Every structure is written in C-alpha cells, then in structure tokens.
Amino acid sequence: MNNYHFIAIGGAVMHNLALALVEKGYQVTGSDDEIYEPSRTRLEKAGILPKEYGWFPNKITPDLDGIILGMHARLENPELQKAQELGIPVYSFPEFIFNQSQNKKRVVIGGSHGKTSITSIILHVLKDQNVDFDYLVGAQIEGFDLMVRLSDAPIIIIEGDEYLTSPLDRTSKFFHYKHDIALVSGIAWDHFNVFPDFEGYKSLFSQFMEMTPEKGELIYCEADPLVKTAAEKADITGKKTPYKAHPSLIEGGKTFLKTENGLVPIQIFGEHNLQNLQGAMNICKSIGITPEAFYKSIQSFKGAAKRQEVILDTGSSTIYRDFAHAPSKLQATVRAVKTQFPERQLIAVQELHTYSSLNKDFLPNYAHTMDPADIAVVYLNPHAVALKKLELMDEETLRAGFKRPDLKLFTDSSALKDFLLSLDYSNSNLLLMSSGNYDNMDLEVIKAKFN
Known part of the structure; x- marks a missing residue:
C-alpha cells in the first residue's frame, strides 16, 4: 500500500x-x-x-x-x-508529479500567459480522440472531474508554471518536470513581489528551454519577441519549432480557421487564442494527432473556465468573465472582444486584485491596456490594498498609469454595481476581468439588465 x-x-x-x-x-x-x-x-x-x-x-x-x-x-x-x-521523504508538488511520471513522455507547457488555455485545448483534443493520457492543469476544465490524473498512461500533459516550488525549494516548478517536449507561449512580467527583477524573470524561461533533451522538442511562440529571442539563443540539440497565430477569419462574430480543406468553425476567438490553438496543435502533432483529427475535435472546445467565459448571451449582447489580471492578459482580452464584435459597445471592467496590480511601481505596465474599450472601468478595493500592506493609489495616479484620462474608477463595489446598472446594454458586451470577485458583487442583478 x-x-x-x-x-x-x-x-x-x-x-x-x-x-x-x-x-x-x-x-x-x-x-x-x-x-x-x-x-x-x-x-x-x-x-x-x-x-x-x-x-x-x-x-x-x-x-x-x-x-x-x-x-x-x-x-x-x-x-x-x-x-x-x-x-x-518530502516531495514538493512538482517533484511528486515527476516521481510518478518518470517512465512517461512528459509534455510541459510554460509561459507567462496562455498555459491553461493551451493545456485545456490539448486535453480536450486527446480526450475527444480517445487517447490514454495523464495530466496536470491549473484550472477546472469541462469534461474533467479533476485537475490531475495519474495512471499507467504512456504520456502526461503538464501545465508548468515558473512560480516557486515549495517552502524548502525556491526554484521554479517547471524545472522539476524534466520535459521531453516543452512549449513556451509568452514572457511578460508579473508577480512583482516574487520576481522583482525582470532580467532574472526572463532567465527562468531561458533555463527551462535549455533543459530540452537531445531527442526532445522546444515549441515556442515566435510572435512574442522575448520568447523568440530566448528560443533562438537556446543552446539545445533538440528540435526547435516556432509558431504564431493560426490563420483565420471572422464572419458575423464567429471565428473560422483557414485550413487546406476549407473553413473550420471554432468557439474561441482573439489573436492570443489563435496563438494558443496553434501551439496546442503543434504539440498534438508531436504526439501523433493528425491535423484532420485536431480540426475535428477543436470545433467542440468551448474554452477554459474564466477565460473569455460566457456568463450570458442574448444574441446581440454578451457578458464575459475572464481571469485576466496581468497587463499582457488584460490587453489581449480587451482587444480580442472588441475585434470579434467591432460594432458592439465594449464595457471593460478590471479589478486590481493582485500584489503587482496594486503596486504603484508596477502600475505603468498597464499603460494603454484598456484602450480598445468604449467604456473602461477599474475597481480597487481598499481592503485588499491594506491586506497587502501597500499604499492606496489615488485617481490621478491610476489614470496616468493606464494612460486613459476617461477611466472610471471605483473603490466601493456597491457604487460599481450601481454604475453598471445605470448603463444601456443594447448591442453591447460587458467584459468582467479579475482574479477576485469584486468584493462579492451581485452579478444576477446585472444579468437581469440583459434580459
């Protein structure tokens, strides 16, 4: 036992x-x-x-x-x-996963953003194609009861993050998995409290890339200049495979993939998701899934939880919820929704909730991230600031940080709710972005405005 x-x-x-x-x-x-x-x-x-x-x-x-x-x-x-x-024996989480998967082919997905989405796509396709596999993913995914599976399967798909391993081990988690195939989706500074030095943060991904073995493969997003530079410099003898967004077109608010056999409809959208999809497709190809099988399975993929998740859709107006909190994620999500529905008004609401986002020194990284939104709203909870022992930023500082003079700012969730209830949502999209919950703001009354 x-x-x-x-x-x-x-x-x-x-x-x-x-x-x-x-x-x-x-x-x-x-x-x-x-x-x-x-x-x-x-x-x-x-x-x-x-x-x-x-x-x-x-x-x-x-x-x-x-x-x-x-x-x-x-x-x-x-x-x-x-x-x-x-x-x-004392194992950290990643050490134990490696201990249980030493005899498997290990596929590790890394990057500052896109990890969960890419891993979710791969898991969806493999399950749809009846492939036996183990996995570790950082979010609950539709069709999967657990975020972890360990069995006798010959392959494991791992969402590998760069954060600290355990109290005993201050190295990055993804070093412990010793990948056969690695993917790096993007490099963008976040978690200012854990990684105060950007050069040091970037070097983690370079080290991760250079762990690729002789018969392994490094798949990387060449659309991200930092990833491209690091991958091209990586001193490995394994295969290097660059990727960028899968070719596509938008018709009537629906995205279609351009393929050799015609257009393939998908349920996700946005440049970043098309990059994620292409990266996932490259991994699937490396483990034996044909493009035809991938295109067949991807059509039923609805997206990972809290990643452009549809809360309510009336046909002419939609409420989206997204985990976006880091500047790169915020910018990509706002741009994706506006590009998908250019004719609809976009109301984008961002809760500053993480240590980085609440930090005055980090705030300039948010410059222009909300620009595509017609109405840009930021919610800041003074209690969250106090818990993190940070200085509460004033309105002038926040507007200057986002480079958005008309930014609407709230420090009270009931006032935010009242503002959202005052808006006309005909032919509009409401995009709620946060790793928190707006201090338990009641979404049901806002949803009622859409009906």
Whole structure:
C-alpha cells in the first residue's frame, strides 16, 4: 500500500492531487489550517477531509511512504519538522508529479500567459480522440472531474508554471518536470513581489528551454519577441519549432480557421487564442494527432473556465468573465472582444486584485491596456490594498498609469454595481476581468439588465 500525507491539503491543486491518489488506490491523509469550498466538500466526499484544522505531528508516522508539501506551509510547520526528524521523504508538488511520471513522455507547457488555455485545448483534443493520457492543469476544465490524473498512461500533459516550488525549494516548478517536449507561449512580467527583477524573470524561461533533451522538442511562440529571442539563443540539440497565430477569419462574430480543406468553425476567438490553438496543435502533432483529427475535435472546445467565459448571451449582447489580471492578459482580452464584435459597445471592467496590480511601481505596465474599450472601468478595493500592506493609489495616479484620462474608477463595489446598472446594454458586451470577485458583487442583478 502506498501511503502519503499532504501538508496543506486544501489548496486547489493539492486537493486535486490527493483525490487523484485516492482514485489510484493510495492511502491518503492530510492537514491544513483552513480549507475552503470546493476543496472541503470534495475531500469530505472522498473520506480524507481532516477531522480538525491545524497541524498535528502525531499524524506523521514511520509507515508513511512520503510527505507532499504544499506552498502554503511554512518551514517551521511541526508536521514537516517531524517528517524530517523521521527521515520520511518530502516531495514538493512538482517533484511528486515527476516521481510518478518518470517512465512517461512528459509534455510541459510554460509561459507567462496562455498555459491553461493551451493545456485545456490539448486535453480536450486527446480526450475527444480517445487517447490514454495523464495530466496536470491549473484550472477546472469541462469534461474533467479533476485537475490531475495519474495512471499507467504512456504520456502526461503538464501545465508548468515558473512560480516557486515549495517552502524548502525556491526554484521554479517547471524545472522539476524534466520535459521531453516543452512549449513556451509568452514572457511578460508579473508577480512583482516574487520576481522583482525582470532580467532574472526572463532567465527562468531561458533555463527551462535549455533543459530540452537531445531527442526532445522546444515549441515556442515566435510572435512574442522575448520568447523568440530566448528560443533562438537556446543552446539545445533538440528540435526547435516556432509558431504564431493560426490563420483565420471572422464572419458575423464567429471565428473560422483557414485550413487546406476549407473553413473550420471554432468557439474561441482573439489573436492570443489563435496563438494558443496553434501551439496546442503543434504539440498534438508531436504526439501523433493528425491535423484532420485536431480540426475535428477543436470545433467542440468551448474554452477554459474564466477565460473569455460566457456568463450570458442574448444574441446581440454578451457578458464575459475572464481571469485576466496581468497587463499582457488584460490587453489581449480587451482587444480580442472588441475585434470579434467591432460594432458592439465594449464595457471593460478590471479589478486590481493582485500584489503587482496594486503596486504603484508596477502600475505603468498597464499603460494603454484598456484602450480598445468604449467604456473602461477599474475597481480597487481598499481592503485588499491594506491586506497587502501597500499604499492606496489615488485617481490621478491610476489614470496616468493606464494612460486613459476617461477611466472610471471605483473603490466601493456597491457604487460599481450601481454604475453598471445605470448603463444601456443594447448591442453591447460587458467584459468582467479579475482574479477576485469584486468584493462579492451581485452579478444576477446585472444579468437581469440583459434580459
């Protein structure tokens, strides 16, 4: 019996890995000091929800095959210290994924943006084509119960991010997967608090590229100048495959792929998504999926959760929700919606929620990101600023940062809701962008305005 204990089991990816191991027949226990939904209910249903919150060294026993350590845990965690005393192997999340996939072909998707979308496309196509595969993805995807699968499949598709591995290991996660095939989608500065130096941040992707083995492949987006430069400089003997946006056209608010066999309708849109699609297609080709099979399967792909996700569509007006928060993601999403529906009014609402976006020194990176919107709105929650111990920026600073003099600014979610309720949404698109939730703003009353 394989017996593993999770320190910080409640995290989004951590609890999914725990559930994947239960499904594999492993014995799983865990601890955490707080567990939110949906993790709580899912762990409870699987019978592995901790009986009480906190850290309990008595859970750490010599019969454990290993500890899986979440990023949320601290170095002085009493369970971690007990495990170290007993000499029990301690794995970070990525180390454990590699440990379980050493005999598989490992495909790793990296980049500052587009990772989840590219991984989601690949997973959708492989599932639709009845290919047996394992995976790790950073979001819940339609058609997949878990964000992780570990089985006897010969291949694993991994969304590999550049963020820190664990409290014990401050290197980037994607170094641990030791890829056979790597993809890099884009390089754009974000997470200012973790990566204060842009040159150092860029070098992470160069190092990742140079880990490509002799018989491996590096697939990279040549439309991104930073990626192109790094990939062309990468000293590897493996294959290098550049890509850019798949050729397409827009007719009546619908995007079609231009292929050798005619037009193929798809449900996603925007230059960045067409780049993501092409990158995913290149990976699928490398693992044996023909272009014909890819085009057949991609038509039913609706997109990853909170990536241009349609909340409501009346036929002439639409509400979109998007996870966009970094400048490059924000700009790409606003531009995509306006380009897709040039005749519709675009109301773009951005919540500044992350450490980087709330930081005065980082704000100039948002210059002109909202320009395509007819009405540009920014919501800033003073409580979020206080929690991150940052200075609350005034309206003048924000307007100057976005280079948008007519930017509409709100620091109270009820005032934001009132403003949105005052607008006329006929022949309009409302684009809500945030990694938060506008301080629990009620979307139902806004949706009612569209009906």
